[in-house]
Amino acid sequence: MIYTDERLKELAEATDKLYEKTKGQHIRNKNIIFIYCPPKVGSTSLVSSIRIFACDKFTIHHLHDDNPIHFITKKNNITILDIINYNNYIGKNVWVIDIYRTPLERKMSEFFEFINTTHFNTGNEKIKTYSIARITKRFNDIFSHIANEDYYKERYNIPFPESFDFSKKYMMQDIDGVKYIKLRLQDSDMWGRILTNILGCEIKIIREYLTEKKEIGELYKQFKAEYVMPLNYLEDIQKEEQFIYYNDEKERNEYTSKIKTGENHKGFTKEEYEIYKNVSMENSKGTTIIRGHYVDQGCICEICSKKRKNIRNSIHDGMLVEQKIWHNNLINEKNKNRLKIIALIKKKREKNNNFLKNKPNKPKKTLGGNLWISWK
Numbered sequence: 001m002i003y004t005d006e007r008l009k010e011l012a013e014a015t016d017k018l019y020e021k022t023k024g025q026h027i028r029n030k031n032i033i034f035i036y037c038p039p040k041v042g043s044t045s046l047v048s049s050i051r052i053f054a055c056d057k058f059t060i061h062h063l064h065d066d067n068p069i070h071f072i073t074k075k076n077n078i079t080i081l082d083i084i085n086y087n088n089y090i091g092k093n094v095w096v097i098d099i100y101r102t103p104l105e106r107k108m109s110e111f112f113e114f115i116n117t118t119h120f121n122t123g124n125e126k127i128k129t130y131s132i133a134r135i136t137k138r139f140n141d142i143f144s145h146i147a148n149e150d151y152y153k154e155r156y157n158i159p160f161p162e163s164f165d166f167s168k169k170y171m172m173q174d175i176d177g178v179k180y181i182k183l184r185l186q187d188s189d190m191w192g193r194i195l196t197n198i199l200g201c202e203i204k205i206i207r208e209y210l211t212e213k214k215e216i217g218e219l220y221k222q223f224k225a226e227y228v229m230p231l232n233y234l235e236d237i238q239k240e241e242q243f244i245y246y247n248d249e250k251e252r253n254e255y256t257s258k259i260k261t262g263e264n265h266k267g268f269t270k271e272e273y274e275i276y277k278n279v280s281m282e283n284s285k286g287t288t289i290i291r292g293h294y295v296d297q298g299c300i301c302e303i304c305s306k307k308r309k310n311i312r313n314s315i316h317d318g319m320l321v322e323q324k325i326w327h328n329n330l331i332n333e334k335n336k337n338r339l340k341i342i343a344l345i346k347k348k349r350e351k352n353n354n355f356l357k358n359k360p361n362k363p364k365k366t367l368g369g370n371l372w373i374s375w376k
Helices: 005-022 043-054 067-073 080-089 103-113 115-119 132-145 185-199 217-226 231-239 241-246 249-257 270-283 302-316 327-358
Strands: 031-036 059-063 093-100 171-175 178-184 362-365 372-375
Touching: 005 067, 005 080, 031 043, 031 080, 043 059, 043 093, 043 185, 043 302, 080 093, 080 178, 093 185, 103 115, 103 132, 103 217, 115 132, 115 270, 132 217, 132 231, 132 270, 178 185, 231 241, 231 249
Parallel strands: 031 059, 031 093, 093 178
Antiparallel strands: 171 178, 362 372
8 A cells, every 4th residue: 555645644643643542552562453343243342352361462442433533533534444554554463353243133232222322212211111012113113224234345345255264163364464354243152262363362252241231131131032023024134145144054044943933014114214313313312422331441551450360360260250440440449448458557556546545554663662653
């Protein structure tokens, strides 16, 4: 790729802006991973897993679109692909990871992710009073129009392989020095082994940010248990290009055989969905920006690194990860513990001082005669 001096300067400034929160980590790390994929495909767990086991070796960026790039860099003419190619140009080792998720689960998860801010524009407490029938109708109305994009094929701007490697359970291409990887969420139990081989260091996968654990988790579980897919939607899935490409015949048959089906449903047309989407976005009072949902936020300070080591040891011992590596929380926790220790020391000193103060005087006769002294 050929850059003008002006473009190189612009990309360098944008990259520095993007890396500001890594506190110089990108300068030390020659290894940069971009997890650039759709939402609700398991990417959050992947980010934290790599950070916990290889934060000192890789700088990780997690992106679903160009909006964060535009917001952070204040430049609308720079995209994720520009940043990826520039990092490769300046000599970094670059990996780009996308994830496939089976269609019904991906659609359900994405729908519930934005059910309050977009689809019903009301609080979760109100939504929890809605009937499953009402939620199902809205989901079926927009079913065909959500969670369809294949980033690897449609956004990466690279040659698309003829077939997925079902023996390896992933595919990878090296295009001009950038390694592009496609994983499947259904193989997440194998991600640790796959990424250990690809990245050359131990990676184990943790589970986090499940919709079932969120405020509307019980409603989500009930919806999944009771949902009956319209038969015409199942027929559409069976013909879907991604579904056929990323699942072999046996996997497709096993998947579709488990789906409960019912009467056909006529959802929104493309034009009707565009109107629905525009109105929903205009009326939305909430935000779709999700903050603080990683187990590991990637800070490399001494306190966070120590916590990261403890969590790694817990994972090796087979324990579930319930703790988080959030810098501010760990600093606050350290300060609270320090104040507790100070309070305990102060209390102990006061107790000792009170004991000495209230201890009765005892007369003692000296060996030399009748002189009496008092002591405490």
